[in-house]
Amino acid sequence: MKFAVLARCLLLFLAATAIARAEDGYRLWLRYEPVADEALRAAYTQALGRVSFDLPEGMAWSPTLITAVSELQTGLSGLLGRKVVIDTVAESLAQPVPGGDDAYSIRLEQGSVSRVVIAANRDVGAIYGAFALLRQLQTARPVAELDGLAGAPRIKRRLLNHWDNLTGTVERGQAGHSLWKWFELPEVVDPRYVDYARACASVGLNGTVLNNVNANATILTEPYLRKVAALANVFRSYGVRVYLTARFSAPKEIGGLPTADPLDPAVAAWWKDKVDEIYRHVPDFGGFLVKANSEGQPGPQDYGRTHAAGANLLAGALAPHGGVVIWRAFVYSHEAPDDRHKQAYSEFTPLDGSFRPNVFVQVKNGAIDFMPREPFHPLFGAMPRTPLAPELQIAQEYLGGALQLAFLAPMWKETLDSDTFCAGAGSTVARVVDGSVDQHADSCIAGVANTGDVRNWTGHPLAAANWYAFGRLAWDHSLSSETIADEWTRMTFGNDATVVTPVSAMLLASRETVVNYSMPLGLHHIMAEGHHYGPGPWVAKSGRPDWTSVYYHRADERGVGFDRTAAGSNAVAQYRPEVAQLFGDPARCPEKYLLWFHHVPWDRPLASGRTLWDELALRYQSGVEGVRGWRQAWAAVAGRIDHERHAHVEQLLRRQEKDAAFWRDGCLLYFQTFAKRPLPAGVEPATQPLDYFVNFRLQYVPGDPAMR
């Protein structure tokens, strides 16, 4: 008897710990908890009597198809609580599925046993179809919606860029150390690599650049290529290809050559041999990502050559293997005194048409960096003969790292939906990038990853939504932020509407809230130096003027903001006239970009009827109040989601409110020294003097490149 009681207690304890462990965030959005709604579960069970893959004749049971089957089996067992028979249809695919290699379509067939058929042109499409089917069940969609459900990506290469160093640190990463355990590879292959690949594939990502753009040539040496191959071998069956960053000076550093001049035949021969060697290790290697002549990285300009000469050198070596070069446009020179906003455009537009066909130019969403709000980069729409790959940052370098909630889909949509007018109205950044404006056959999009080796992958439990959102938008940029937030919340916390509604609302409001408490009305680059966490509008001295804050906000007794009109740096002229006229006119410029493009008097009335100063102060205040509101909303869902994730987010939101108030107080006290006006009613006064904020030092901030 005693033993039975003890055994029961033990079982209960084990069950409790299993549940606790299960909700530590490791499973991300792939939790596959049983469908809670009984009637819906019964309907799914009836419809999914069997699942069949329908692929073209002759397509054998490849590792990728087997992976699709096993993912489906895992997911359906969890969701429906039973095993489902999975097979291939007897007759093979008669009609190709529209949309290419990655496309899928799903149909329902009624019969003595109903079945769901996933049709695809290739095995990788079967994976995407399997995850789409699972997503429908995870988000409690009606059975009828399965029939005719189809998907095809709008962009071909959908990549994560890891800024992971070989030392294990992650530049701008705050979710622990790198996922890649280089020292123990290739012999020790962490099972977590499989889970990484399945998370990527589940949202349609099909490539990963393993290492930092601030590159280390060692990755290209033979021992490291064997490690890279071990990772590629894991990712392959999920359709995820490996890419690497290439340090331009590698021929000197690891090749023993006296030069890395791109026009030197010995250098070209070295890269050709190196690339051949890489393909011997990784036959489906994707290509190189390169940061050159930027922030101290070596590049072709060290030899008086252009970016095109550099990119073409590598592209020539990769072309025979089908690889590509992704060459970053994030350049701004030490010597050029010009507005940093303008430099990439000035440098790259003359090169349009001179890149080899397998070169992408990778362009950040905004003209300067990855700050909470930037107008779209003027290069989009300005290089019609070159495929451009947008670079988005999933890691929140300027949005509170892994400690603050900032759901980034609305930010990325803002860029992707911006109209460049390059080929008339409707030439959005998204359409430039997916190749439809200029008829490019290949297309690419990249997101700087926010992953690390912490148990829940992204640090902040709600930051996983950004990894998810990036994948979903890379697949289909027409998806709305609302849809993505809703899907992710359901898959992560379940379908209880009393949770889904408030949590999605928090996600959707969060980016604008962060803008409000940190860089409202187009203010930018006013963060703390180096680690970029928290305010630093007072930063006036740095390695170079365009690393200071005063260079960007230009506050004086008259007003604040960077004049980028014809009277100032004239950066507006880099946009098409329709855009330039809008941004360039202080009366028409969207207020969200006002201080980005204009130096505005403190007493200028804005749309609200309030003066610039009052509006600015109230925006800061509303940012703080926004976070306060989430704390209440989050407290109200206690008990409806697991304690572990709830408590973690609760603590993070408390920290975020404190940080938001710190931004507000520091910035307003500082700008008040110029504006010389009192705070408007409703804005809480700071509890510390300006000196306190100016002298405050955060130390050892994770991700700070100083800790590389």
Ligand code: GCW
């Ligand atoms: O925003 C800056 C970051 C650097 C980064 C650089 C880049 C990888 O502060 O940490 O370096 O951008 O994008 O190259």
